[in-house]
Amino acid sequence: MTNAIADARAVRDEDRLDTARLDAYLKSAIPGLQGEPALRQFQGGASNLTYLVSYGDRNLVLRRAPAGAAAGAHDMLREAGVMAALKPSFTYVPAILARSDDASIVGAPFFAMECLPGIILRSNLPAGFPLDAAGVRKLCTNVLDRLIELQGIDATQPALAALGKGEGYVERQFGGWTSRWQRAQTEGTDACEDVIAWLAATRPKQDSRLCVIHNDYRFDNVVLDPADPTKVIGVLDWEMATLGDPLMDLGGSLAYWVEAGDEPAFQAVRRQPTHAEGMFTRREVLAYYVDKTGMDTGDFAFYEVFGLFRLMVIAQQIYRRYVLGQTTNEQFASLGVMVGILARRCRETIAAGGSL
Known part of the structure; x- marks a missing residue:
C-alpha cells in the first residue's frame, strides 16, 4: 500500500528551488x-x-x-487564507x-502546510487495496458526505x-471561464462556439443558493486513513474554493x-478510480446528493456540461503553457487530446439532455 508521501519524486530541473534560502x-x-531539508516533488x-x-x-x-x-490564477496566498x-x-x-509573498525565496509567493500521512x-x-465492493461503496459515500458537510458550514x-x-456566482463563472477559454487557444484548438452558445442559453437566471464550495472536489484531492481507507482524514487543493452555487460544485466533481461503462476515449482521461466495483454511477451520485441535502437539482444538464x-x-x-515552452513536463503533452475528448463529451451530453 502506497501513501501520499510515497508519491513524491525527485524535483524536476525546471522546478528546482533555492534550498538554502x-x-x-x-x-x-x-x-x-x-x-x-530534503526536497521532493509531488508528481500527481x-x-x-x-x-x-x-x-x-x-x-x-x-x-x-x-x-x-x-x-489572477494560482493565487497561493489566497489559498492559504481560505x-x-x-x-x-x-x-x-x-x-x-x-506563508510568504516574497518571490525571491522560491520564485513565487508560496505557503507551507502540515503533511497528512495518508492514502491518495x-x-x-x-x-x-483492502476494500471489497461494499467497502468501496462506503468509501464513496464518505467522500461525498465530506463535500455535503463542507457545503453545510455556516457561511x-x-x-x-x-x-x-x-x-x-453562476453568471460570473460563465463569463470568467469562457473568457479564459478564449485566451487559452492554441493552433488547431476547437473553438467550441456551439457549446458556449448552449451554456449561454441554458444557464440558470439565479444561483440555487450560496455556500462554501471546494470547486475541485475529487478523489485525488482527498486523503484517506491508512488504518481505515473508507475514512477521510484530509481534503487538499483549496485554490478555487469560495462561496458559490453548490450545484456548480457537484457538476465540477462529476466532470x-x-x-466503468463509459467509452474508451473517456476512460483514457480518467484520473480517479470511479470505475471500480462498488463506486456510484453519476446518476447514483446525484440521487444520493439530493437525498442527503433535499436540494432541487432541476435541470442538471447545465451544471454537468459546464463542469466538463x-x-x-x-x-x-x-x-498552452506546454506549447509555449513554459513547462517541459511531458505529462502535459497529451492534454490537447484530452481537450478534444472533453469537447466531444460536452456535445454528447447536450444532445442527450444530460447523461445522468
Whole structure:
C-alpha cells in the first residue's frame, strides 16, 4: 500500500528551488525545524507546484504557482487564507504553517502546510487495496458526505463570508471561464462556439443558493486513513474554493467521474478510480446528493456540461503553457487530446439532455 508521501519524486530541473534560502525562511517561521531539508516533488498535480520538504522525520508540504501562470490564477496566498478561514469549521483542512509573498525565496509567493500521512487514490485502486465492493461503496459515500458537510458550514461567519462576491456566482463563472477559454487557444484548438452558445442559453437566471464550495472536489484531492481507507482524514487543493452555487460544485466533481461503462476515449482521461466495483454511477451520485441535502437539482444538464467545459478550459490552459515552452513536463503533452475528448463529451451530453 502506497501513501501520499510515497508519491513524491525527485524535483524536476525546471522546478528546482533555492534550498538554502527556503531553509532559512522556514526555520525563521516554523519553530523546531532542525537539520538540512530534503526536497521532493509531488508528481500527481497538473497545475500548482507542490513539494515535500523533509526535516528528518518531520514533513511539510510547500505549494507555489508554476512558471507562466495566467494573471489572477494560482493565487497561493489566497489559498492559504481560505484554508486558515475554513480550518476551525472543517477539520479536514491541513494546518497552514507559514506563508510568504516574497518571490525571491522560491520564485513565487508560496505557503507551507502540515503533511497528512495518508492514502491518495489516483486513476486505479492500488495493488493490495483492502476494500471489497461494499467497502468501496462506503468509501464513496464518505467522500461525498465530506463535500455535503463542507457545503453545510455556516457561511455567514465573517471569515467565510469574505471569501465570496455574493449573488451572481453562476453568471460570473460563465463569463470568467469562457473568457479564459478564449485566451487559452492554441493552433488547431476547437473553438467550441456551439457549446458556449448552449451554456449561454441554458444557464440558470439565479444561483440555487450560496455556500462554501471546494470547486475541485475529487478523489485525488482527498486523503484517506491508512488504518481505515473508507475514512477521510484530509481534503487538499483549496485554490478555487469560495462561496458559490453548490450545484456548480457537484457538476465540477462529476466532470471527473468516469464510470466503468463509459467509452474508451473517456476512460483514457480518467484520473480517479470511479470505475471500480462498488463506486456510484453519476446518476447514483446525484440521487444520493439530493437525498442527503433535499436540494432541487432541476435541470442538471447545465451544471454537468459546464463542469466538463470548465475542466476542458483547465486542460487547455495547462496545454498552452506546454506549447509555449513554459513547462517541459511531458505529462502535459497529451492534454490537447484530452481537450478534444472533453469537447466531444460536452456535445454528447447536450444532445442527450444530460447523461445522468
